[in-house]
Amino acid sequence: MKVLAYIREQYRLSLGSYGRPRMTMALKEVGLDVGERRVGRLMTRGAAKPTSTGSSQSARASKR
Template identity: 75%
Template structure:
């Protein structure tokens, strides 16, 4: 299959980082008339998956020793006038 050969070539040239959207753009630049869903389906059937290069960074410290802030509103969000309860 001509499209699959191009997908494999572009995948190896991108060092495995191209997913469905960028792969579709590359194939269209080569001159192939393909849709994004078709490219995604071909990649999925042939187990061609992009490699994630960045890991998720955890920014929440759940083990802190600080106390929990006081609940001043206690669920009462109705204000008498504007800019009273923030």
């Protein structure tokens, strides 16, 4: 599975910081035609879950 192998490699190179949207953009840049939902499913299957810094979540909570 070419796409899953590429996802694993990009995930490793990004030190786990690539999420579904950024991973989708990276795949499209190399010419792979995939959607965000498929990338999300493959990331879950391949155990590539991005790490969260929490900074954006805390910023949203403070604005409420």
